[in-house]
Amino acid sequence: MLTVTAEDIGKKYRREWIFRHVNLTLTAGTSYTFVGPNGSGKSTFLQLISGVMPATEGKLAYRLGDKTLLPDDWFRQVNIAAPYLELIEELTLQELLTFHQTFKPFKAGMATGEVMERMFLSHARNKEIKYFSSGMKQRVKLGLAFFSDAPMVILDEPTANLDRQGANWYLDEVQQLGADRLLLIGSNQPEEYAFCPHVLSVMEWK
Numbered sequence: 001m002l003t004v005t006a007e008d009i010g011k012k013y014r015r016e017w018i019f020r021h022v023n024l025t026l027t028a029g030t031s032y033t034f035v036g037p038n039g040s041g042k043s044t045f046l047q048l049i050s051g052v053m054p055a056t057e058g059k060l061a062y063r064l065g066d067k068t069l070l071p072d073d074w075f076r077q078v079n080i081a082a083p084y085l086e087l088i089e090e091l092t093l094q095e096l097l098t099f100h101q102t103f104k105p106f107k108a109g110m111a112t113g114e115v116m117e118r119m120f121l122s123h124a125r126n127k128e129i130k131y132f133s134s135g136m137k138q139r140v141k142l143g144l145a146f147f148s149d150a151p152m153v154i155l156d157e158p159t160a161n162l163d164r165q166g167a168n169w170y171l172d173e174v175q176q177l178g179a180d181r182l183l184l185i186g187s188n189q190p191e192e193y194a195f196c197p198h199v200l201s202v203m204e205w206k
């Protein structure tokens, strides 16, 4: 089981502390949602937790069972879908999924065709991502996060750009993530995380 521990972490941009003295342990097998108004620090916190951005102070540790992982190995544990992460626009969907699989395989037994079906995007397999609508791109981002094989899934603003049908698809798939996963969500939309047992406000870290 994956455990991520934050010990007294804080993040400062220029002279402004976004949050400080954050202590928590996130354990696989459940989900956590981080809420707060625009600009409160949800995305910043999730980027710190995923290891893509360093904290200004404090310590972050990933443990798999009793083994502490080196930061270089953290990215293998994380699937992340977020507005600031771009897809490779020049590739077709088929090419993107094939490329993605070379560094992060899909869950056991899933081929690219099945992944496209689960995204409801099989009809667009030969279309370049740059010609996808914003909602189609969001389905690709979420699908990569749902169906790639890693113990932690981070979803920042998961239903951004999705229509009602897309939002229902998200709710259906997110609740099918394995019971051994660690799911982290950044959200301002209660319907995105109604199922989530742990809701934490980043405003409490100011």
Ligand SMILES: Nc1ncnc2c1ncn2[C@@H]1O[C@H](COP(=O)(O)OP(=O)(O)OP(=O)(O)O)[C@@H](O)[C@H]1O
Pocket (backbone or CB within 6 Å): 013, 014, 018, 036, 037, 038, 039, 040, 041, 042, 043, 044, 045, 186, 188
């Ligand atoms: N690269 C950066 N340089 C300077 N300040 C930044 C940078 N990135 C974010 N900030 C600031 O950090 C604060 C937190 O931003 P963040 O994007 O984490 O908030 P958020 O809660 O995710 O907001 P939203 O709900 O609008 O997505 C904001 O005041 C923002 O202006």
